[in-house]
Amino acid sequence: MDKGLVIKNTGSWYVVKTDDGRTVECKIKGNFRLKEIRSTNPIAVGDRVSISVNAEGTAFITSIEDRKNYIIRRASNLSKQSHIIAANLDQCMLVVTINYPETSTIFIDRFLATAEAYRIPVCLVFNKVDLYTEDESRYLDGLINLYTHLGYACYKVSALNNTGIDAVKAALAGKVTLFSGNSGVGKSTFINAILPEQQLKTGEISAAHNKGTHTTTFSEMYPVDKEGYLIDTPGIKGFGTFDMDEEEVGHYFREIFEFSANCKYNNCTHRHEPGCAVREAVEKHYISESRYASYLNMLEDKEEGKYRAPY
Ligand SMILES: Nc1nc2c(ncn2[C@@H]2O[C@H](COP(=O)(O)OP(=O)(O)OP(=O)(O)O)[C@@H](O)[C@H]2O)c(=O)[nH]1
Numbered sequence: 001m002d003k004g005l006v007i008k009n010t011g012s013w014y015v016v017k018t019d020d021g022r023t024v025e026c027k028i029k030g031n032f033r034l035k036e037i038r039s040t041n042p043i044a045v046g047d048r049v050s051i052s053v054n055a056e057g058t059a060f061i062t063s064i065e066d067r068k069n070y071i072i073r074r075a076s077n078l079s080k081q082s083h084i085i086a087a088n089l090d091q092c093m094l095v096v097t098i099n100y101p102e103t104s105t106i107f108i109d110r111f112l113a114t115a116e117a118y119r120i121p122v123c124l125v126f127n128k129v130d131l132y133t134e135d136e137s138r139y140l141d142g143l144i145n146l147y148t149h150l151g152y153a154c155y156k157v158s159a160l161n162n163t164g165i166d167a168v169k170a171a172l173a174g175k176v177t178l179f180s181g182n183s184g185v186g187k188s189t190f191i192n193a194i195l196p197e198q199q200l201k202t203g204e205i206s207a208a209h210n211k212g213t214h215t216t217t218f219s220e221m222y223p224v225d226k227e228g229y230l231i232d233t234p235g236i237k238g239f240g241t242f243d244m245d246e247e248e249v250g251h252y253f254r255e256i257f258e259f260s261a262n263c264k265y266n267n268c269t270h271r272h273e274p275g276c277a278v279r280e281a282v283e284k285h286y287i288s289e290s291r292y293a294s295y296l297n298m299l300e301d302k303e304e305g306k307y308r309a310p311y
């Protein structure tokens with residue numbers, strides 16, 4: 001019996017890195033189930049597991065250690081089943097671009113709120129700084145100011161020109177970090193800049209294989225400094241929103257939560273209730289309009305009573 005870390009999930013196989021440094025391809029026994037969640041994959045990258053290797057040399061995962069956390073995504077809009085993207089994360093890095101393509105503040109804020117719900121710290125990596133006009137750079141600095149004040153570490157990088165990469169590398173050392181971001185923001189280019197020996201497929205190359213779509217949707221972990229790992233989740237842009245009550249949404253916007261202590265009603269949704277301290281703070285510019293707009297956007301999901309597709 002060996003213990004190890006699941007570093008890759010190919011769908012039918014799991015690759016486990018054992019504590020003594022071997023890499024073993026494992027299967028799971030057909031009846032392996034987790035009690036608490038209905039998931040299409042009972043085991044995910046980042047899981048700590050025990051494995052046993054039988055006489056023919058086939059290895060099986062026999063048990064899984066309790067998780068510190070995990071992030072899921074609905075397998076499809078209609079399905080009640082979930083897909084576990086990764087387990088035991090220390091942090092997420094969200095790669096965003098102001099333009100080429102534009103990442104909306106709604107996308108950023110929804111990601112941040114969801115990560116708050118999971119209690120996973122996030123830092124923001126603003127990529128493609130080599131491309132921005134003066135106006136775009138000014139807008140970028142405004143966003144960095146906003147998010148830094150809220151307590152989210154921000155980095156300005158150009159994955160293409162290799163600028164700003166060292167600061168991000170330092171932030172990755174010794175931690176398990178999930179990489180996310182919209183298609184085209186430069187995740188693969190960025191991971192290649194961090195791990196020069198790895199050479200992930202970037203857009204152009206995978207296009208040749210698969211008509212522009214991704215060849216794989218399975219997550220993989222790559223080792224970084226001080227026994228940290230970086231998790232790449234090809235094809236997954238974010239994680240699905242948590243099931244949360246309407247009054248709860250405001251808990252995951254830090255500044256909204258802070259001001260809400262002074263709302264007249266303690267179940268205030270900060271839309272049109274009288275005596276709402278949050279709306280007052282928006283009017284006085286203590287809370288940014290873009291953050292408040294993102295908050296209302298998340299509340300809309302609740303009104304419609306539907307699950308919003310993974311963004
Ligand atoms: N100018 C500039 N281009 C970049 C930078 N980073 C990435 N790109 C380009 O942006 C395009 C998309 O980069 P990818 O690394 O494939 O983006 P991705 O986020 O992995 O996209 P998906 O594979 O669709 O998830 C490529 O043409 C890259 O060369 C950058 O810092 N500056």
Ligand SMILES: [Zn+2]
Nearest residue numbers: 263268270276
């Ligand atoms: Zn309120």
